[in-house]
Amino acid sequence: MALIQQSDAALQASGGCAQPLTLLRERGQREVFCGLTSIVWLHRRMPDAFFLVVGSRTCAHLVQSAAGVMIFAEPRFGTAILGERDLAGLADANDELDRVVEQLLERRPEIRTLFLVGSCPSEVIKLDLANAAQRLSRRHLPRVRVVSYSGSGIETTFTQGEDNALAAMVPLLPHSEEESLLLVGTMADQVEDQLCRLFRQLGLSRVHTLPPRCSTDLPPVGPDTRILLCQPYLSATARALQGRGAQLVAAPYPLGVEGTTAWIQAAAGAFGLAANAVQPHLEAARQRGHQAVARYRDQLEGKRLFLLPDSQLEIPLARFLHQECGMVLQEVGTPYLDRLLMAAELAQLPTTTTISEGQHVDRQLERVRATRPDLVVCGLGLANPLEAEGMATKWSIELVFSPIQGYEQAGDLAELFARPLARRQRLHF
Amino acid sequence: MDLTLWTYEGPPHVGAMRIATSMEGVHYVLHAPQGDTYADLLFTMIERRGKRPPVTYTTFQARDLGGDTAEMVKVSVREAVERFQPQALLVGESCTAELIQDQPGALASGMGLPIPIVNLELPAYSKKENWGAAETFYQLGRRLLKDQVPPPGATRPVRAPGVRPKVNLLGPSALGFRCRDDVTEVCRLLGEIGVQVSVVAPLGASPADLRRIPEADLNICLYPEVAKPLCDWLERQFSMPCARTVPIGIGATRDFLQEVGAALGVDVTMALRPDVVGASDLWSPQRGGGSTERARSRLPWYSRSVDSTYLTGKRVFVFADGTHALAAARIATAELGFELVGLGTYSRESAKLVRAAARDYGLDALITDDYLTVEQAIGDAAPELVLGTQMERHIAKRLSIPCAVISTPIHVQDVPARYGPQMGWEGANVIFDTWVHPLMMGLEEHLIGMFREDFEFVDGHQSHLHAGGSKPKDPPAAAASASVGAEKAGRWSQEGLAELGKVPFFVRGKVRRNTEAFAQTRGIELITVDTLYEAKAHHGR
Numbered sequence: 027m028a029l030i031q032q033s034d035a036a037l038q039a040s041g042g043c044a045q046p047l048t049l050l051r052e053r054g055q056r057e058v059f060c061g062l063t064s065i066v067w068l069h070r071r072m073p074d075a076f077f078l079v080v081g082s083r084t085c086a087h088l089v090q091s092a093a094g095v096m097i098f099a100e101p102r103f104g105t106a107i108l109g110e111r112d113l114a115g116l117a118d119a120n121d122e123l124d125r126v127v128e129q130l131l132e133r134r135p136e137i138r139t140l141f142l143v144g145s146c147p148s149e150v151i152k153l154d155l156a157n158a159a160q161r162l163s164r165r166h167l168p169r170v171r172v173v174s175y176s177g178s179g180i181e182t183t184f185t186q187g188e189d190n191a192l193a194a195m196v197p198l199l200p201h202s203e204e205e206s207l208l209l210v211g212t213m214a215d216q217v218e219d220q221l222c223r224l225f226r227q228l229g230l231s232r233v234h235t236l237p238p239r240c241s242t243d244l245p246p247v248g249p250d251t252r253i254l255l256c257q258p259y260l261s262a263t264a265r266a267l268q269g270r271g272a273q274l275v276a277a278p279y280p281l282g283v284e285g286t287t288a289w290i291q292a293a294a295g296a297f298g299l300a301a302n303a304v305q306p307h308l309e310a311a312r313q314r315g316h317q318a319v320a321r322y323r324d325q326l327e328g329k330r331l332f333l334l335p336d337s338q339l340e341i342p343l344a345r346f347l348h349q350e351c352g353m354v355l356q357e358v359g360t361p362y363l364d365r366l367l368m369a370a371e372l373a374q375l376p377t378t379t380t381i382s383e384g385q386h387v388d389r390q391l392e393r394v395r396a397t398r399p400d401l402v403v404c405g406l407g408l409a410n411p412l413e414a415e416g417m418a419t420k421w422s423i424e425l426v427f428s429p430i431q432g433y434e435q436a437g438d439l440a441e442l443f444a445r446p447l448a449r450r451q452r453l454h455f
Numbered sequence: 456m457d458l459t460l461w462t463y464e465g466p467p468h469v470g471a472m473r474i475a476t477s478m479e480g481v482h483y484v485l486h487a488p489q490g491d492t493y494a495d496l497l498f499t500m501i502e503r504r505g506k507r508p509p510v511t512y513t514t515f516q517a518r519d520l521g522g523d524t525a526e527m528v529k530v531s532v533r534e535a536v537e538r539f540q541p542q543a544l545l546v547g548e549s550c551t552a553e554l555i556q557d558q559p560g561a562l563a564s565g566m567g568l569p570i571p572i573v574n575l576e577l578p579a580y581s582k583k584e585n586w587g588a589a590e591t592f593y594q595l596g597r598r599l600l601k602d603q604v605p606p607p608g609a610t611r612p613v614r615a616p617g618v619r620p621k622v623n624l625l626g627p628s629a630l631g632f633r634c635r636d637d638v639t640e641v642c643r644l645l646g647e648i649g650v651q652v653s654v655v656a657p658l659g660a661s662p663a664d665l666r667r668i669p670e671a672d673l674n675i676c677l678y679p680e681v682a683k684p685l686c687d688w689l690e691r692q693f694s695m696p697c698a699r700t701v702p703i704g705i706g707a708t709r710d711f712l713q714e715v716g717a718a719l720g721v722d723v724t725m726a727l728r729p730d731v732v733g734a735s736d737l738w739s740p741q742r743g744g745g746s747t748e749r750a751r752s753r754l755p756w757y758s759r760s761v762d763s764t765y766l767t768g769k770r771v772f773v774f775a776d777g778t779h780a781l782a783a784a785r786i787a788t789a790e791l792g793f794e795l796v797g798l799g800t801y802s803r804e805s806a807k808l809v810r811a812a813a814r815d816y817g818l819d820a821l822i823t824d825d826y827l828t829v830e831q832a833i834g835d836a837a838p839e840l841v842l843g844t845q846m847e848r849h850i851a852k853r854l855s856i857p858c859a860v861i862s863t864p865i866h867v868q869d870v871p872a873r874y875g876p877q878m879g880w881e882g883a884n885v886i887f888d889t890w891v892h893p894l895m896m897g898l899e900e901h902l903i904g905m906f907r908e909d910f911e912f913v914d915g916h917q918s919h920l921h922a923g924g925s926k927p928k929d930p931p932a933a934a935a936s937a938s939v940g941a942e943k944a945g946r947w948s949q950e951g952l953a954e955l956g957k958v959p960f961f962v963r964g965k966v967r968r969n970t971e972a973f974a975q976t977r978g979i980e981l982i983t984v985d986t987l988y989e990a991k992a993h994h995g996r
Contacts, residue, residue: 055531056514082550082579087465088493100827104460108905110580112456122456129458146488146551149517178491180517180551388538407495407507414505439811 041317047372047379054386057405058336058361059423061187062143063092067426068237069102069193070319071212072133075136075241077103077429078130079177080123080155081145092406092423093150102137103112104130119153120161131170138169139189139241144176169437171242173198183361185259185338185426188212192236195244196266199236202246205295206232208272210264211257213433214429221280221290227307228294235282236263247272254289255279256431259338259370261364278370280431281339281439282346283315288370311433318437319350322444327352329447332399335359336422341371342412343403343425348376355379356399359390401443418446460824461846463801463864467577467587468549469494474591474681475507475545476629477657482541483597484532486524486559487549489514498629500838501867511535513552513559520555528559529566536568543599544568545591547575571662573598583824585680585776585802588628592657593684595854599665604692605626611694612674614833614993619651619672620719625686626678627658634658634678638878641677641702644879646724648712649731657681669693673718677701677878678804680776702878703782704886705754705790752880754887758791769894769964772797772838774821774829775804777861780879781812781841783861786886788816796836797821801844826850837964840894845869854964857893951982969994 065077079085086105101132106126112119131137133371140162142155153238155174162172175194177187192210207230209218218235218396225233234245249274253264258279268274277292278285287308294304333340340360347353355376363383367373375381382390389406395415402412402419409419420443430439468485469709475483476498487493492512498504511534513527528546536544546563560574573594577587596693605611614620624641625633635658642652653671654664668674670687674697689695696718702711709727716723757763771793773783780800787793787819798813800806806822813820821832830850833841840856841851845866851858861868875889876882947955958966966987973990974982 054514054534055490055492055512057495058489058491059493060488062490063493071923082548083459083462083464083466083583084457084468084491084579086462087469088490090461091497092493101460104458105462107457108461108580109456110578113580119456126456126458146490147554150520150551151553178517179488180515180520183489359549390535403495405492408499408502410499410503410505411507 035356036182046122047375047377047381050357050380050384052381052382052384054384055182056361056385057334057387057407058385059092059184059405060088061153061177061184062089062145062179063184064177064187064191064426065089065103065143065422066092067223068141069137071237071239072139072241073102074136075102075141076130076134076137076139077141077143078127079103079105079143079145079256080148081105081108081143081178082147083107083151085145089274090178102134108151113151113190114430116151116153116168117149120158121152123158124165126163127166127172128205131166140172141194142168142172142174143191144174144178146178146180149176149178149180168366171198175421183338184336185257186262188257189260189262190244192260193266195236196247196263196270198359199244199247199270200341201270202248204232204246204248204249205250205297206234206246206252207266207297208245208247208251208399209233209235210244210253210267212237212259213256213431217429217435218434219284222305224290224311225293228290228299228304230297231410245251251271252293254293254296255367258342258364258367261367264367276370278374279339279342281342281436281437282350283319283433284344284349285342286431286433286436287312287314291294292370295300308433315433315436318434318435319440320350321386321437323351323446325447326440328354329400330356331443332356332394332397332402333358334387334390334394334401334422335361335382336405337426338423339425340403341368341375341381344379345371345374346439347443349374350436351443352445353401356397357382357390359383359385361385370388401446403443407408420446459825463582463824463826463844463846465494465497465582466550466579467590468547468575468579468732469497470584471545471547471575471577472498472508472510472627473584473588473589473627473631474595474657475510477627478503478660480536480542480661480663481509481545482539482543483508483510483545483547484512484513484528484535484559484563485510485544485549485556486515486528486552488551490517491549491551501865502870504629504965505869508540509527509610514839515552518675524555525557525559525874528557531569532559532563532566532876536570540877541570543571543573543577543595545573545595546580550579553579571598585914588681588802589684589804592625592628592681593688594853595655595662596665596668596685597688599662600668600689600693603666604671604696614633619649619671620721621651621653622673622675622715622719623656623671624652624656624675624677625654625656625668625669626676626680627655628680628681629658629865630865631658631678631681631929632776632861632865632869633877635874636874637677637878637882640876640879640881641675643881644702644708644712644726645715648716648721648726650715650719650721653732656682658945671695673698676977680804681803701778701782703882704786705883706785707782708752708879708883734925740796743745752883754790754883757887763792763891766894767792769793770796770836770838771840771842772833772836773861774799774801774833774841774843774948776800776844777802777809778810779862781805782877784812784816786883787842787890790883791887791890793840796838797832799832801822811812837968839962839965840890842890856964859890859893896995946980947982948984950984951987954987955982966991 089309144155159172173194175190222233246305247270249271252275253267253272254275275292275296280286280289344355344358357380359382412419429435475481498508511531515524546560564572627638674686676682676699686697690697696856698714700711702716712723712726771787777800784798795816800809800909801824810820841847844862844864846970848858875885970987970990
């Protein structure tokens, strides 16, 4: 796990413009969640779907601990825990899986889509869940469709679980020749409604979403579908949709007022709408957004920010916090760098930014300690230890649970980062 | 393959983490894929620990699998030893690494490191967290003490007269239930009888401390879930006696003092002297700091006081780890006068003991780690109070039954800022408060009965249930949702249902259940007002 430090002084953003950003590539211990974690928001998004992890006790423990969502007496996710017998013979494991699925569907007759979610152990023993999904679909269709994807830690980091889940849905989407806009990536329903309302005002009437709010209400896709990503971690889904003929709209992500504007403008542009025709429709919301963000700018301006890699939202967040809140970026960590999907974001980062890809957590924490940032964005495992060392932190997992996209949430997003700082000002002992 | 929605215990390597995190100077290198680092947050969030757990994960990914994952282990071990300079190193693997068979423990042992290496083999597909903690504590203790094992037949030196007896407290650990405060309380208890505590482990101990274990006269197995294998081994190899009474509750605390006293030849009569019933409980200057007055518990008097009459025969369901389930059953019945309607544990290791105890209470023990089975059993038993884990707290909330948490698995609210032991005299005070408060105070219950016809009274204003979401979702008349399997029972007439709605909510579930059972045995198909009262007469209160 030697540090592979590339003082890649000129990181080529795929947009073609040379970015004199510093790229630090690291390998070592990665303090990140695995893709199973994304079940926590995916199951909320599609209430008629069930997510069955095929894995170990560790997987079950992770999903319940990471989420802290034990409020649901009977959740729409569970784990088929592999036992020693399943490891001994794969034929038995398949029979066992069929039995568990049978048991589950009997218990939950309202389920319409069952996701079999691969885990590290199921990948390592090469349990063929794609095959199992086909077999089980044959048995349970038309009532229940069974789909599989991998959320394993050896293949996915945190939000990539959603990417794989959506990519697995792409082959199921109906074909359509109609021109349409497809918003891809889970956002809070309320946020999505706001953004769809804006698109309707612009005259875009056929706007669909992936994932849909109901797992059987699948959006159509075809050569005249424009894909607009709502989340920056959907590389596989974007590729799969492109494979279905859809066209990817190059855009930043709808975080902050400027991000949202550029995101909507990019989509509008893809449908041939001129920016100056679109702008008037956005003006009221933009004003409100600016006003809401301005309330927190004083608290954030000039404060030094260090983002540890976790959710893959780090780069767009850094862009928003720098551009609209005036924060100084010390290091922007990202689990992996997809230059295509990040092109529009990277282009807006100040040239002095250090981006680190991958992680060697102990070395990264040494840099955090050396630079003493005003705010560290990190995972839950690191937050209290850093606070105990006197540094303010923001948990990255909150960013995937909270409604943060769009104009009306821009102020809330800024507030999430201002709150730990404001709290420190309030406390006196 | 088992379908699991929520789990009571994590995998065994999390048990090993609990031992490592409890201690000073121990580091754990865990061969595990990316994502397994989630376990850190159990400690930093639930227990609000200000330090990362002393664990280095190899966090291998798919691309590493074709390459040299064994080399990743060696690099991680080397870096961890260099960076953290532990006195002892635990090396093990999580479920996925077990499958790729790199044997990290053997690799580390072959690296010629200057510190003891403990090779942990914790079968992830058949064992669970508590087993992993106990095995790790045992393996670490054995590794550190093996050169001190006396030859067979050797006798332990007799303690010289006048020398204070010394004991070790074994078992308290990170992510245990109230271990931090239990240790303080037990030290106080032992101090009273002139017994000195030598080593507390694993909580707060270093490898050097573990090496001092044989210096004591007695081991106290405070939490058998963690310490039993090591205590057994010390008994076998070092002829160290072991006290095994867990001092939770008044009776158990007395038994504990007697057991320790007998093992050490210490007179404990003064410590066991009964409290003066209802004695003045005012503050007096003599009781200020440094007072030598013996600590005592208010539980016996509080339980005898008239306000507690309403506790009589309250139906209680207990489900916890073995230690806390057994303790709770005894306290609930003998010390608070409740009626036990269910007793169970998720710890298969204590199944035998819990089964035996349940038989004594005329019950069948519920031994399961299936959350849904527990939920069903609680619904069927329709208790008035649930004593359980965080899982049972959620079940109870859903069924609108008061609940107190008495065992792991815990959440952040089970790690209170205040002193809140479970063991010893003060532990009994804490237990009295935390179990009784969720039930209605006697007077409040009486008043609600009296005023329930008043328009101000609204079902759901039940201050003893935790804020917010505890309101039953069903309309009042149907709120007896506790009767799982109601569809099997007779139908309710409109009037019958309306009358049921007039029954105070805290007994409505029981009344519904009794009435339906009554109707079923009599073959009554439509439950009327008359059926309701006939059933009431039949069942008594």
